[in-house]
Amino acid sequence: MTTVLVAGATGSLGSLIVKNLLERGADVRALVRGPSKDKLPTHPRLTPYVGDLTDGAAALQPLVDGVEVVVSAVQGGPEIIIDGQRELLRAAERAGVHRMIPSDFSINLHGYGYGINVLSDLRRRFADEFDSSTVARTSVSIGAFPEYFLADVHEILDPVAGTFSIWGDGTRPIDITTIPDTAAYTAAIALDPKTAGREVHVVGQQLSMLELRNEVEAASGRRWKLVRKGTLRDLRAEIARRQFTASSMFEYLALQYQIAMFDGTASLRDVRNADYPDVLPTSVTAYLAGSGAAHFAVPEENWRQDEWPTAV
Template identity: 30%
Template sequence: MTILVTGATGNVGSQVVEHLVKRGADVRALVRDPSKAVFPAGVNVVQGDFLDIDSLRNAMSGVSTLFLLNAVVPDEFTQALVALNVARSAGIERIVYVSVIHADIYVNVPHFAGKFGVERMIEQMDFKATILRPAYFIQNDLMIKDAITGYGVYSMPVGDKGLAMIDVRDIAEIAALELLRREQAAQPLPLSRINLVGPDTLTGTDIAAIWSDVLARPISYGGGDTAAFEQNLKQFMPPWMAYDMRLMGERFLTDGMLPEAGDVERLTTLLGRPLRSYRAFASETAAAA
């Protein structure tokens, strides 16, 4: 019984691999370049790519449970659909898929809409899956660390509706627990969705106040200008991705990213501990600077 982890060298996937190995799972990791992959002993590393069908078939051969994580790329939707079709041909029923919270609401945001399409395919193909729907990753704010510490401005377009930000480390641990739950079940378990949220729902002003406390100097919130946000992002990401992120930010401002009743309690029970907070992240980041 083997669990295949895709996106295995990324921030989430690499931690999923570590959690699975610690818990004694038989893990196979799909990577583009094995020479750059560093995993715990015992991990079976296979080279492949979502658009290299033969390599994908090889990677999925003999696999019982699949962790499907697709990067935000122009052909993300195609990559996911190819992976699901190859998985079905390989006889894989048990899947944990990383989608995004409110994928069915942020319908104009390309990478949200793509993930919602993948969710629909999972349902239509009758996979026995857990669909993880994470909110905004706390660690995304590392992108603007210099703006916070150097210029005293928190510039993410969070707005005043609030985001239920979650720590990447919690996402990875929950994903590993769900993979093991499905892998170890005597029969494939029915489809379920889990919103992955943090313990607090924070506005832009709330987050600036946290940074002010942590850094012991005033940090202001300046994230309402999504056009400026897009221009800043274009300095280090492709224009299409910067625009995608701008559209997401505009939905933050109008809709927020709010948990549903019981989400925090469900995750706390699943982990057996409290969720990591944004304040803890800010304190760790400041201490490491």
């Protein structure tokens, strides 16, 4: 039986990774901060550990002794994605852990260079830590979460105006995977030793922005006026303008994801869904007919621009 430690085990993604690992028969150790411990379910194969990545490698090592795979689902700035995960990696090295899945869960981070996306840069910098590590890296790429991509942060759907906005011609396929499907794939990948040292790309559905608009109209039962905001060159100019005037990176971060998706550099390559046939990903149609229907309603409050998004 495989023992897996999950850091960030009570977050929106981490909690579902824990659930899927337990369903697959793994022994799970959940690393959580003290106030979050009560959010964990009770299960005979789930052991909670209270701690923080900033506690340092020496403090984290006892938590990973005997662990075969570490899964990180933490979010934050460089102090978490680089410094905190580095301490977790060092602890894993000392404990003889075989593999680690870092907190990537995003578009194809290595399809484009530095300086395009702030958060991608952090994840790539941490990926470099594995070059001299005894722990093998397994990176999971899934494209965009519809839970975020269709939320107000991406400025695509406007329920008040009834508009659907795009940059470019909207015909290039983009990658979309729900958070629950990402968790299911991640659990399967964590228990698959063949993924050691690999980039693993899995996806829920690939469709263009124009096709996504059609899905939104069919699911909502209303027309959404198509707003063409400009070319991809215009999008790059808008990102540069916001970077110059913004009080926070959150004012342009979503557009940084979009440019890499819409120009194709962030597209997933060598998609490995067939390696995990028991994971049946949710279609966009099914998502919008379920929890995704909330995107069609006027939000009660706007997304806070001081929040770290889960991913895309």
